Amino acid sequence: MKTTHLCFIGAGFHASTNIYPSVVEAGAEIQAIATRSMERSEAALLRFGSNGQAYDNAQLMLQQEICDGVVVVAQPVDQTALVLECIRASKNVYVDKPLGWNAAEAATVAKAAEQAGVVVMVGFMKRYAPIYMKLKELIDSGSLGKVRSFQMKFAVDSTPFCKDEEQFMKLAAIHMVDLMRYLFGEAIRVTGTTVKDGEHINQSISLVFENNVVGSAYFTGMSAWSRESESVLVTFDNGFASAEEINTLTVHQSRSSTSLPWKSLEEQDTIYTPSGSPMSGAYRDLYLRGFVGEMAHFIACCQNQTVPHSSAKDNIATMALCDSILSSLK
Structure with a gap:
């Protein structure tokens, strides 16, 4: 099976602690990283042993890189717009939760993904724990x-x-x-x-x-x-x-x-x-929490163009249930 090449948007604490190591453990290759700082992107590539390309502009990375998928782990306020940019660039996407702040925003992304024919997976790692x-x-x-x-x-x-x-x-x-x-x-x-x-x-x-x-x-x-x-x-x-x-x-x-x-x-x-x-090192936690499992699932979905369990469409119902719970609280 060929190696899956992934590009990344974001290299903050959660991404660096959980997502990047899980991607490497799941067998994918880090092809490129985009953050707001070229220095930070280069440091992330070096930290995870990649000789890929560093960017300080996510749009430029999406234009220039041909990859199997893009992993988006940014600030929640930015993620919906970033995922839509990936979809417009015809890229498969993994995005950390939440995708959309409510069911309506989630539905907008799901519709765009369906029309573009790309994989969009939301990071609900507990399904893979x-x-x-x-x-x-x-x-x-x-x-x-x-x-x-x-x-x-x-x-x-x-x-x-x-x-x-x-x-x-x-x-x-x-x-x-x-x-x-x-x-x-x-x-x-x-x-x-x-x-x-x-x-x-x-x-x-x-x-x-x-x-x-x-x-x-x-x-x-x-x-x-x-x-x-x-x-x-x-x-x-x-x-x-x-x-x-x-x-x-x-x-x-x-x-x-x-x-x-x-x-x-x-x-x-x-x-x-x-x-x-002691042979597990720090990886035991990544497996038990589901991070490695979810990245392995995303990689498989990118390779086979199959619908993820935690897809953009499925995410609509999760956001709707969150809103229902909030509305019920008294």
Whole structure:
């Protein structure tokens, strides 16, 4: 299989810490980088071992470079316009969330991508995290019966980059909102309660989905949560599954017997965890959080011209659900 060549727009902290290393680990080659500074672009190329071309003008890069795709990791306010420029240049695009600030903006990008016939993928990395892929596999298999309900928690110190609830929802909690859709389908009813004290945000949300799954989510953005935390507990007909902190999935299968369950060893827990080894270096986190998986998926979509799981069109529904949750909060 031929090597995939990718161009980049942006080389900030998130891009340099998570996206560039994941692209290299997924087997692609960095062909060119564009930032607002030629010096910064050259430094990024050197840091990630590329002898590609540096630019201080993204439009010029799009005009001059022939590549398999463009990775856009810029400021949220700039991303929609940058993606539309890539689409007009007939480039496949990966873009970090959010793509569009609402469903209407997301739909504009999706329509442009469809008309141009290019791949546009949104960076919802949790879909590609091993723990949630394993949970999705369990849900789809039906081995524990039908899903009945779920509880979700997401806690993070969002105070440095989120000044209000809309920013918190669309810059932080949006990953968990998209994960709901990935795991349980489309929500048809949303109610919520919120308490905001300065930049500290606490939200309690209840949802009903098309398939009659009911769920609750606790989202909080407070300085207390410098230790970022997330979990998803799913109740099935015949057991439950608990995904904790992206690295442990516990699957409990309930059993029926002639005696009371506490009288025998009839029930069973299966625990999935990653291996721990110094050989993993810093890459273990990139795999477990889904960054390498999402970049590998984008590379495959570019090579085969297939629709990504987290496509521009699919992104419309995620942005719409974010807006529905915000509208429901009281």
